[in-house]
Amino acid sequence: MNNPNQSLWEIFYKGLFEQNPIFRLALSLCPALAVTSTVVNALAMGLSVLFVITANNVVVSLFRHWVNPKVRVPVFITSIATIVTVVQLVLEAYFPELFKALSIYLALIVVFAIILARAEVFAAKNTVVPSFFDGFGMGAGFAGAMVLIGVIRELFGAGTIFGFQVFSDAYNPVLIMILPPGGFILIGVMIAGINLFGEYQEKNRAAKAKAGATPALQGSEA
């Protein structure tokens, strides 16, 4: 996974699509459903996670040699929890409404598997700079997915985006989109869509490779 030849761009980029935390790795699914019924919440959550994951990757990669493997998990968690608590305190002080809207999920950032997973899989084995990009990429992938889900849910489920009405009054919102079942089904369909897109890309790549390499195979035999 942590191939030394990877460029920083590749490290960053993989989190966006190929290893998207939500759609591909299926990690940290709870916020993807719980706080995406409005774009604002989705964005706030996405950014919080982006910040936590990046900061934590940096911290972990800095201290990685010092941590005893037997308590690796508790120590990493302590680090994450510290960062989250700081975020909580800051939000509470400066954005109290957002703080309320994200409610318990803000605290739950601590246990989002993606953060610990990046710490274990990447930051614990790499230096600061790649770790930063890894965290930033994964966080961005997460935040992007959150916002995407949020936009779709809010747009169809309420007819608004960021609370501003987008569709005309004649639009009768499909309420289910902002309710739990709609969230589940939407993500299911999005995962399928992304798989289809992946397959399509794969096919294109293969077709190109083939066109270049092998001669035509049509039979001319009698």
Add this chain to the structure above:
Amino acid sequence: MGEYFTLFMGAVIVNNFVLTRFLGLCIFFGVSKNLNASVGMGMAVTSVMTLSSILAWAVYNYVLHPYNLTFLTTIVFVVLIASFVQLLEMIIKKHAPALYNMWGIYLVLIATNCIVLGVPLLNAESHFSFLKSVVHAIGSGVGFALAIILMASLREKLQYADVPKSLQGLGIAFILAGMLALSFFGFSGMIPL
């Protein structure tokens, strides 16, 4: 008595943690491929959550709340639970390797899972009494177990179905969960909490 029953049933069906409150989804989707593992996981989550809730209740009510340190709840609870679960993991690994193999890395995931942290946090936020905390934790665990067992039986059945390739695995699991959640709407409004 009635109050506890309402709390319990509310957590199990009406406001099922997985299907309406979105907690514990990673293990819900991760482990529900196999029915036996799901039964085990359901029990594991219920017991871990109950025990952690007891611990967390004690710490919250004797330390954090009296000394106005509620902003430390997150970090204290998470370290508490993670350490506790890791201890549990070691014991199981040693004494019940078969069980350990079945859960694989998911036992580690329990340690840092939102449902296991979320329930104690909710207990603290709602200032539940000790008994209520325990009932709530058990109810949430049973609700989780119910959801994951149902889900696993559905997914096992779909193994034999002609599911389109792009939906196989996670995609269809989400759609199933959506339909399960839609069915659980039938209980909505039943026990106002």
Add this chain to the structure above:
Amino acid sequence: MSAETKVEVNQLTVSASPHIRCDESIAKIMWTVNLTLAPAALMSVYWFGFHAAVTLAVCIGAAVGTEYLIQKWQGKPVTISDGSAFLTGMLLAMNIPATVPWYMPLLGSFVAISIAKHTMGGLGYNIFNPALIGRAFMLASWPIAMTTWPALAGAVDGVTSATPLGMLKLQGYEKLVATFGDTANLYQSMFLGSRSGSSGETSALILILGGIYLIYRGYINWQVPAFMIGTVGVLTWAFGGHAGLFSGDPLFHMMAGGLILGAFFMATDMVTIPITVKGQIVFAIGAGALTVLIRLLGGYPEGVCYAILLMNSVTPLIDRLIKPEKYGARR
């Protein structure tokens, strides 16, 4: 040997035994069910007028069209002629108020066929009843429209009225009876269908006749409707009244809402219920009990739809636990 004697053969067909089959087919079963439902569907047009016909057409058209498009897209053989999508559409139309705006049944049918049926691989593989998923989807999406019931035909368009179960929930049993005059009148309109409600659920009589025909043809097992309706009857009689145990009105509950339609036509959808008769009885009792639970304690006046869906989700477990009686002891 006579000259005409012919003993050469063309290419023979070889297959595993048996070499003869009965003449049932999926298409025959589905179209027969469609036909048995048709009188009730026509009845809905009679009671609710033009709107009901439009809703019916949109539901069926969208269901069949969706199936066609999905199968084309997937490159699978198109099976719309087997009548199952048609049936899903028809049942969905019969499960919703006749007056909903056209795009709602359109989307509902689309969801029923695409999400509930074809994501799982199409006919035979779906776990949840597609028509009911369609209805639950619509109810969650447009709760207002989906609980705005048209008055019977003759009344001016746009006038709404409450369903008997709705009245029961919000105004109480006495008010309900008063609205209809007396209990005899109440039972009569329930039985014949002159009451408000979903398009197809209004007349108990026609639905029961259709159901009995299906039982006669062997397409559904009598146990399912019998146990489901029976359970509702017993439980509502026991717990449905305000004057203590056994003061409820089971007859009303048994004819009210979608119970008859659900018990005869939806709890019997073989794809989504247990495969053994014993399992089906468990299913039916469970569905009946959940119906009563939702009707009496839940947020909705009617629970048949959710009760069946919930039992659909338990079906694989039932099938796992209840198997047919095997010949011969296990070694």
Add this chain to the structure above:
Amino acid sequence: MAHDAHGHDSDNSIFKIGMNLTIACLLSGAIIAGTYAVTAPVAAKERVNLKNKAMKELVADAQSFKAIEGKTDWYTAEKDGKIVAYVVPAESKGYGGAIKMLTAVTPEGKIIDYKILAHNETPGLGDKASEPKFSKQFAGKKAEDLEVVKVPTDKNIQALTGATITSRAVTKGIREAVEQVAAYASQKK
């Protein structure tokens, strides 16, 4: 997951492992303490601000709010030294759980307005109870006028379409609050 052969034996002494975690916790404590020192006063101020802002929205012409002694979270809204309103919390059980409200009542027991602080009602249905279209109906009414009906009359509260349960819950909560205020106010007089 990582499969690297873990550390050396000497690293695994009980003391070292224990200290490792302890030090991590201490470090984190220091960071949190630092942050807390900065944010705590801001947060406290912000909390008060928020509350005042909410109350101000309810009673626009009030100049100051004073907590009433002996009652948790009850405030009087004063203008020119005169009590123009009581601002009190109200709560009831709605469709999806508790609905928490703040309501402003004149000393005469007439409702000025209310605000829903927290609820768990369905978006698009129950949550419309916070919209002015519904809440405006309450202004100027007394406890005995608060009855939910489904067909409009001028006297009563008309239910939100498709959300009768929420409508009743909100009305009930406010009626109770108003009654309490009325009782308290008359007792004070």
Add this chain to the structure above:
Amino acid sequence: MSTSVLILVVLASLGLIFGFILAFANRKFAIEVNPLIHIVEDVLPKGQCGACGYAGCMAYAEAVVLNPDVAPNLCIPGKEPVAKAVAELTGKTAAAVEPRVAQVKCAGSNEKAVRGYDYAGVDDCVAANLLFGGPKSCKYGCLGLGTCVRNCPFDAMTMSPAGLPVIDPDKCTGCGKCETVCPKKVIAMLPLGAHVRVNCNSRDKGPVARKACTAACIGCSLCVRECPYGAVKVENNLAVVDSAICREQCSDAKCLAKCPTKAIRPAVLGIVPGTEDQASVEAACPSCVKSTAAAG
């Protein structure tokens, strides 16, 4: 200020208590798993094809790490690099893995093979084989119902419209799964680099074979006579090529010239046998070109 102190106290005690509990527990409950097993498993290609003879990659990893007698080069899909890596990890010496690719030894496409009966049944070669060996008159030939295609763990096979499976040589790892599942055993592993192959599996006598399929090897031995290196033999009415001799000594592929049914052909991979054209032959087996031209 006091709050800050409290914070520190609380967290420090938390760390202390659990740090020590865990450390102690670790002592008490520690068990050893050989971490090398996971590392080796990581190296394996995870096709779970069983070509190594073990029940999946994990099982092989365990065996190769724990048992000194298990060779490091048993993973066929992994080819050379994996064998090398496993050998390095386990400290064993790797013998070379001969790269090979699957070959369907049958050119009896729907057109060329004669049907014995109309088959009505389960779409599967093993199932069809249960009914008198399947619908083709030739009882050695490919049934074309694609059991191998469905079982290839590496998606290397597709069913051609002609009714014969086609193997993508780039994807085929030579794992041999297809060979195992084929009820006709008509798939063989062809060493890479061989330049001719016999596209027939029929051990029937010439006339019988010919009657069942126009593409059959009739065991006439013309190819045996043409080959100056003795690389071709006829065994049980079927020509067999020793590809080692062929690869190492032959440069002109004379055997191709006289075959009356064209059962022996240049080894062009990735196409239905019998449809080799000039360009592909040129690419795959330059030495064959002359002979095919002569034959054509």
Add this chain to the structure above:
Amino acid sequence: MAKTFRGGVHPDDQKRYTAAKPIEVAPVPQKVIIPTRQHIGAPCTAVVKVGDLVKKGQVIAEAQAFVSSPVHASISGKVAEIAEYPHPVFGACTAIVIESDGLDEWVEGLPLERDWETLEANAIKDIIRQAGIVGMGGATFPTHVKMAPPPEKAIDSLILNAAECEPFLTADHRVMLEAAERVVTGMRISMKVLGVTKGYIGIEENKPDAIAVMQKAVTGTGIVVVPLKTKYPQGAEKTLIKVIVDREVPSGGLPMDVGVVVQNVGTVVAIADAVQKGLPLIERVTTVTGGAVNEPKNLLLRVGTTFAQAIELCGGFKESPAKLIMGGPMMGMAQCRIDVPVIKGTSGILALSSSDVNAGEEKPCIRCGRCVNACPMGLVPSMLSILGQQGLYETAKEDFDLLDCVECGSCVYVCPAKRNIVHYVKYLKAQNAAAAAKK
């Protein structure tokens, strides 16, 4: 009252074509093809050479193992060829081809006269073995093996399987009508060999004349005629035993595990002929019928007659058949050629016209449960078919009792989705056997 079992199906019995047609003795064929393998168990080896002259009833292939049965010449003449020939069950098999000398002479000493009542049980068993008798109900299991159960199995009843539940077939029916005495004698001989006192004859109610005839024939013997409800597969051993003596053969067990031996009508007649007259099994009654046959008949055919010859005796084909089947339409084997020989187990030759064969396209299972209701073994056939699609024989075996399926085809008959459940079952069983062989 007619007794019956759980499950089963009611296809049209189609027996009207031949039920009233007396058995016709076929002329001696010019040439017979006699496969060396006519039974379940180890194959025989030829003991004659090409060019040898053989007589009717002479042993031409000898059994090598206990579970095996010798093969006799069915006509007199010259051995023309010993080569691989098509076989109606195994696809291909070494066969001995005899060209008739037109004399149709018995081998020396045959036929003879013997009083069976004076013979020892063991002597009778030996006679049965040497006469090459195998089960003629279709399974062709060597009869002497069945008659020699291990001592620890206490056998108390013999059941004569005269149900003939397969549609179209009327061979057993005609035999009962025309040779009731031999049937009863054969049964009594079998009962003596087995040392049992209880004998039952199970006959489906759609053969009232046979019930009447047999009832008359058994008077005074203590054998009971049991009328059975007409329902397929009434004649399957397990259902027959359940119905007649109310015992269930355990999963994986044999009738003798519950103290019963089941024998087919044709088999006991062959036993009677062998014991009383010393005749080996060289001919049998076969129903030649089906929509494509001109003139359906019950024929007494020599083993080794080809299907083509038999059909010619019935006036050939009305139309080119879509399917040619050995046995009945429910359990029989579809043939891919018409020149296969009649063997000892050929109870019927069925030429179905394309209108008889209306399989339809296979669709996904809609879980209608008809197969579950039809399965006499209490299995879940729909799951077997689904697991078959995926090749999951282990699950099928462990959770769905694959190995208990008797392949009766009831499930397939009723399935509206036209699923080839039996084919899937065969496939899974083959996979399972292959896996077991590997171990």
